[in-house]
Each structure stands twice: as C-alpha cells, then as structure tokens.
Amino acid sequence: MVHALPTREEIDDVAETAAAIRAAMETVISGRPDLVRLTVTVLMAEGHLLVEDVPGVGKTTLAKALARSVDCTVGRIQFTPDLLPTDLTGVTIYRAELHEFEFRPGPVFANVVIGDEINRASPKTQSALLECMQEAQTTVDGTTYALPRPFLVVATQNPVEMEGTYALPEAQRDRFMARLSVGYPSREAEVEMLERQEAADPLGHLEPVAGIAHVQRMIDVSRRLYAAPSVKQYVVDLADGTRNDPMLRLGASPRAAIQLLRAAKAFAAAAGRDHVLPDDVQELAEPVLAHRLLPSTEARLSGHSVADTLRAVVGRTRVTGTARDALPGRRATG
Template sequence: MTTPTWGEPAGPLTNAEFRTAAQAIMANIEQVIEGKSATVRLAVAVLLAEGHLLIEDVPGVGKTKLAKALARSIDCSVRRIQFTPDLLPSDVTGVSVYNQETRDFEFKPGAVFANLVVGDEINRASPKTQSALLECMEERQVTVDGTTYELQSPFMVVATQNPMEMEGTYPLPEAQRDRFTARIAMGYPDPRAELAMLTSHGDHDPLNDLRAVADAAMVRRLIETARAVHAADAVQQYAIALVTATREAPEIRLGASPRSTLQLLRTAKAVAALEGRDYVLPDDLQALAVPVLAHRLIPTADAQLNRRTTDTIVSEIVHRLPVPHDRNRSPYDARDGRATTYESRGR
C-alpha cells in the first residue's frame, strides 16, 4: 500500500486517492490493534465525519491503545489528558495567569488545544471537569475569562471510559454523551487474535514503532471528500425516521437529539466513502444506528428493571422500521449516476 504524499494542494480527493489514504491510516492502526478491523474502521469514519469517539469497555482490552494508535497515525498535534477525580476544568481548557513582567494576564492553553485529544478514563473525573469539554467538542472553540479561542482543524476527542459498574466512576452528563458521535466497545479478542497479540507484543510494544502515514492537511482533504458524498432525500428521511422512532419508543425516556441525526448522516457519508461509494445507502445508516444513537438514549425505569439495554432497543427499531424504496423508479438518477431510491433488502 502506498503512502499518500504530504503537502499536496487543498481540495477533495479522487475515490482512488481517498481509499489509498484512508486505508493507509487503518492499516497502520491495525499493526497495533489485532483482530478489530470493524472497530478501527468506525474510528476512522468518525474522524472523517468531524466527530468525537467514546470507547467504553472493561480495563485491559486496548481502549487507550486504539486511541494512541489513531493519534500516532496522523502527523499532527496530540495531547493526552488523564482524567482523575482531582482534575480541574482549567487543566482541560487553560487558564489566564498574571505575568509580573508585562503586568497583564496571559492565557496558558490547556490540553484541548491540539488536533487530537486523547481523554483517558474520562468518567473518573467529576461531572464539573467533564463539562469543560462541552464547548470545544460542539463549537470547536474555548472561552476563558470572556475571551474566545478557536481550535485547530481537524479537531477530535477520543475518550475512553470504564463501564459504570466499575469502582470510582462518575456518569457522563447527558449533554456530554450527546456530543460524542459514536460509542464503541472493544470486546475481548478471539483466540487467534490474542495469540497474534502475544507474539507481536511479547518482547516490545509495537506502538513505539508506529509512524505517521498522513498529516493534518491530508485529513482535512479526506474530511472534505467525505462531506461531498451524496445522500438522497429518501436516505435523509430514513435517518430522520430512525431518530424519531427512538423518541417515540415506549421504553425510552429521552430519545435521540437533532444533533444525532446530523452526526448519523455525516458518519454514514464517511463510511460510504471508505467503501468506495459517492452515495449513502440505507445499509450504512442501519449499521451505524447502534454506535451512533444508543449511548444518547435514556431508558425508562421499567426498561432498566427488565434489563433492556438501549443497544437492544435501537437494534429492534432498525429491524422493524421499513427501508425506503420506490419500485416505480430506477435506483439511480441518470443525471449524476448517484443512487436516489433503494429497494428493500429482503425485509
């Protein structure tokens, strides 16, 4: 696989250039993360959708290693925040400090002033400190003492957290969860992948050998290309129908927000681009419904008593919701060659 050339002029990439650059990033990460191709693919899709990623799982399954591998695959500024109970909001966003020489206050940037921010065990900090990320994740800016500072592009927060039943954890505020584009779980590796991990990680850490295969300028071009992927009206209506169904589900107390609809479509565009398509399919939305929507929902008390998870509820919504189709029209628009209507796939 060829490595993309850095320093190229700005602008969208061709399909071939896009796939070469994106596959180089994914292949680089997979040198460290064994047997988790789908997880790595989703992480890269979230990056190209200009989103933020929440990795939730039990300790020791490679959450932080995935975040670090993604960060090291791109030659851009990276900062890590180790969230602890005594971490302060100013440690995240920055603080104004009085300079005796100039007799004025000067701003000392916090850890969020980077292209990629790795937040390790985010739910071990207090909700007050977690909330310091709200403005920067949504508006890509930080306001301190009445002054607003713009963040660099691209900007992505990759946070890890332990399940809520673990000792010493705080629940993420609803507004915080809604700002994460997707939540993924690493899961335990299969025996073959775990054996390969023992072989490759036994005498040294392959993360130390990882080299960047793209830079910030290339990532910006990848984002621009993914943003241009076509989503037909029927697909957009299907995305709205999925989100609306979460608001109307009797087992859900708080459904998905309009922000989640936008992020669902943006991530679907990135996934379509990674597949080599310039149009979004309903299948893309179906595959992303659980990782993009489930962590935003709050189940009712009855649903919790019945041990009904939001992942299960969203999966059932996807299964029963009709897929958009129009049998009276061609599945492609002859004017631009993009898919505009879709047949139900055996449902």
C-alpha cells in the same frame, strides 16, 4: 449552500488514505478491523469517539494508534477526581515582568485529544469539554479561543459500575458521535498480540501515514458525498422511532440524526462509493445512537437493553422511496 459533489478521483484518494490509516492502526490493534474502521469513520466525519470497556482491553491503545497514524498535534489528558477545568482548557497568568496577562493553552489545543478514563473526573471538569466538542472553541476568563481544526476527542471510560467513576451527563454523551466497546480479543488475536508485544511495544514503531491536509481533505469530501432524499428521510425516521418507543424515555436528538448522516457519508467514502446506502445507516445506527438513549422504567424492569430496543426500531423502520437513487446526471453503482 449547495456544494459540488466530489469527483471520482477525490473519492478514490480518500478511500486510499483511509485504507492506509486503517492498515497502520491494525499493526497495533490485533483482530478487530471493525473497531478500526469505525474509529477512522469518526475521524473522517470530524466527530468525537467514546471508547467504553473494562480496564486492560486496549482502549487507550486504540486512541494512541489513531493519533500516531496521523501526523498531527496530540493532547493527552489523564482524568482524575481532582482535575480542574483549567487543567483542560488552559489558564491566564499574570507576567509581572511584562505587566501583562498571558494565556497558557491546555491540552485541548490539539488536533487529537486523548481523554483517558474521562468518567473518573467530576461532572464540573467533564462539562469543560462541552463547548470544545460542539463548537471547536473554549472560553477562559471571558475570552474565546478557537481550537485547531480538525479537532477530535477520543475519550475512554470504564463501566460506571466500577470504583471511582461518575456517569457522563446526557449532554456530554450526546456530543460524542459514536461509542464503541473494545471487548476481549479472540484467542487467536490475543496470541498474535502477545507475539507482537513480546519484545517491544508496536506503538513505538508506528509512523504517520497521513498528514493534517489529508485529514482535512477526507472530511471535506465526506461532507460533500451524495445522500438521496430518501436516505435522509430514513435517518429522520430512525431518530423519530426512538423518540416514540415506549421502551425509551430519552430518544435520539436532532444532533444525533445529523451525526448519523455524517458518519454514514464518511463510511461510504472510505468504502470508495460516491453515494450513501441505507446499509451504511443501519451499520452505524447502534454505535452512533445507542449511547444517547435512556431506557424507560418498563424496559429496565423487563430486562430490555437499549441496544435491543434500538435493533427493534431499526428492524421496523422501512426505507421510503428509492434510497439507492442514482446521483444527479449519472448512474450510481455499488
């Protein structure tokens, strides 16, 4: 199915809304515009975001800042070892007074689902999210229920070396469009954070700057953005390069290639451009692909990280053709 390319007015509206969401989030997240930009990109691409780092660096705050910047329904899940799948998806109960069964939806029935410390839950509970994240639906007691759209999971996790954590299954990691690491703030950003939070929590004063209709429009415009055939070929070449690298025993899946292109379109739309550049793909290659890849035994023994290997793949993969082709019927700029 061929979709009409977005108009200049639609793209400008999307860029303006994305900038407003970023500005709202940055009143809470100090000194990390790159993290905020990637988070908004995943929202616009209707993906899911995995935030990984040590406790106390602001992973949950980042997720809450996104949820409060958009006027939408929010579900919160605190993952623990004793959490059951039905605690996420919901449960069917029998109403004796009515002589009928009633479905009580769980926290996944929301536009933005914040999953805190996802890798503290058992693999069985983690797997309850697979259907939700891939198909925006969940099946309980043989009945399938559609989840609200847009549907975005922002999950946080501690490094697997820490006490009481389970490694996420490969299938679940592949469902996340991007993974980011918050890291420690700079000295200046940390001082600014202390000043902002000295008297009150800035999250309590954060007001929504966009509604569900805005988010749906951002997703629609991003999906319709123009990507030249050579850009699509470049995405496939990057994915194929990870599958054939001897330093990796698991390369990027076709789902990863699809999500890399979607993220690149959203990134370009947020920048106010009507086309995707190879630079967009390169910028997003590591956060979109790295968490899906597994190092080979040789890589582990030689001390090569997945990120190092991925950067090498990006460095040797060339853009074929003219990736900066003009849009059909007009000259692209930027």
